[in-house]
Amino acid sequence: MKPKLQQTDLIIVGAGPAGLSAATAAADNGLSVTVIDEFPEPGGRMLGQFHEEQGHWWVGKRIADELIEKNRAQGVSIRCGVSVYGMLKVDQLWEVSTSHGTWTAPRVLLATGAAEIPMPTCGWTLPGVMSIGAAQVMTNVHYVKPGKRGLIIGVNVLAMAIARELSVSGVMLAGIVLPPGGPLAGKAALPRNNLQVLMGLSHLAPSPILRFGGKIAYALGMAGIVSSLFPRRGIKLWDIPLKLRTAAVSINGTDRVESVTLADVNAKGEIIAGSEREEAVDFVALAGGLYPLAELASVAGCPFIYTPELGGHLPLHSERMQTPVEGLYVAGNITGVESALVAMAQGQLAAASICSDAGVLGEDGDRKVVEAIGEVQRVRASALIQFHPGIPEARRKIYRMWQQTYEAGV
Amino acid sequence: MKSNRDTVSFTFNGKPLTGYRGEPIAAALLAAGIRTLRKHEESGNPRGLYCAIGHCMECRLSVQGKGIVRSCLTPLEDGMTVLEGQQLANEITGRKLP
Numbered sequence: 251m252k253p254k255l256q257q258t259d260l261i262i263v264g265a266g267p268a269g270l271s272a273a274t275a276a277a278d279n280g281l282s283v284t285v286i287d288e289f290p291e292p293g294g295r296m297l298g299q300f301h302e303e304q305g306h307w308w309v310g311k312r313i314a315d316e317l318i319e320k321n322r323a324q325g326v327s328i329r330c331g332v333s334v335y336g337m338l339k340v341d342q343l344w345e346v347s348t349s350h351g352t353w354t355a356p357r358v359l360l361a362t363g364a365a366e367i368p369m370p371t372c373g374w375t376l377p378g379v380m381s382i383g384a385a386q387v388m389t390n391v392h393y394v395k396p397g398k399r400g401l402i403i404g405v406n407v408l409a410m411a412i413a414r415e416l417s418v419s420g421v422m423l424a425g426i427v428l429p430p431g432g433p434l435a436g437k438a439a440l441p442r443n444n445l446q447v448l449m450g451l452s453h454l455a456p457s458p459i460l461r462f463g464g465k466i467a468y469a470l471g472m473a474g475i476v477s478s479l480f481p482r483r484g485i486k487l488w489d490i491p492l493k494l495r496t497a498a499v500s501i502n503g504t505d506r507v508e509s510v511t512l513a514d515v516n517a518k519g520e521i522i523a524g525s526e527r528e529e530a531v532d533f534v535a536l537a538g539g540l541y542p543l544a545e546l547a548s549v550a551g552c553p554f555i556y557t558p559e560l561g562g563h564l565p566l567h568s569e570r571m572q573t574p575v576e577g578l579y580v581a582g583n584i585t586g587v588e589s590a591l592v593a594m595a596q597g598q599l600a601a602a603s604i605c606s607d608a609g610v611l612g613e614d615g616d617r618k619v620v621e622a623i624g625e626v627q628r629v630r631a632s633a634l635i636q637f638h639p640g641i642p643e644a645r646r647k648i649y650r651m652w653q654q655t656y657e658a659g660v
Numbered sequence: 661m662k663s664n665r666d667t668v669s670f671t672f673n674g675k676p677l678t679g680y681r682g683e684p685i686a687a688a689l690l691a692a693g694i695r696t697l698r699k700h701e702e703s704g705n706p707r708g709l710y711c712a713i714g715h716c717m718e719c720r721l722s723v724q725g726k727g728i729v730r731s732c733l734t735p736l737e738d739g740m741t742v743l744e745g746q747q748l749a750n751e752i753t754g755r756k757l758p
Binding site: 377 | 682683684687690691695696697700705706707708709710711712713714715716732733735
């Protein structure tokens, strides 16, 4: 029996900040919109995010609730617990195959977000070892503590932001340490590289990093001096010991995490022999960073480009969020890892592009798209959480490549 | 916030437990102190949840009537019979199940 086709003007895959923002904007212009997400509730990773911003708290859950309410009022259909596994263009219509039947639409927006980069570590398959995002979701979305006392391995923007959330939520952390050196960890195991990451975060941190700021900046210019400046016992960041001269050697336990073996490292990230000791913890959060989750773009036949500043391989797209595949658009972290606020602005931009291409904006189409592009740039410039300093330049490079490839001679 | 959630009963490997209706099975099990969700199909080593958002497939286990599911994405229902993922036989190495 052929499954029933459910037709709509626009299918959005992903009910996070980008997808929900795009849905409400497109519905506002009269399109019928279906948003599909395999997580049981809408909101995406915003559901677990919160941080302090100039004296007040930015709470992702609240923003998500507002967006969901807006969408419901506009008649947007949000289908959660539905997994998309295929996309095929048949007679100018996309057929989107899901665990709950097939939807069709002339236009599809992929707002699938990002996934975490796995960080293989000795003992990482033990129950109790999880990605840093899993610790965040368990704590802030499901209200279940990931354990009694944990350790974070890996120093990056995501790790620092979530460490703060866990500490506010009452989850005890033994500290944040470096991953073990080696080909898999790469630069993430180098103390010097991690200081650079932290300098990019100093605007988020209270006094300790700021106090150390000058010394750290000085040390960055002189490789090797770092290890003599950064205190071996670490510094406290929001009550969490941040240990840039300590690496995790292995995670230990028989059928669950019981401890982590830690050791001191030199400025090159090499273990100092004889410094190994055990830290008792019952969970470990691995923070390897994020990459764009883009398999569906590949299934749909979209070409990819490699841009390390934006998280790796991502679908080629224009500044208007179009891909080279007709009727296929992208927005949010699938286009490069940035904060939720940028993703929301990108969602609105994608909706403007889609509505303009669908002809429902009349003569205003181009103007609205250009306005939305300006808004993305404004939000990006003022974003508090910058995942990589090279983002604006990397984006300009992609859009130039697009113009040279697809708009030449037009 | 998530106040006034219904408490439901379910079993894991035959053990009676309670959790909140609609929370992922993996969250209900973690709240009950259970971390091992499956035995690795090949090695039999214990495995738990890893990403908690459906990407990694580490938390798969079986729910009677549904088959093998990702426990981080599957909402808990009243009366569910949940079993941990099992080690499998391997015809190539000759390993048989106990």
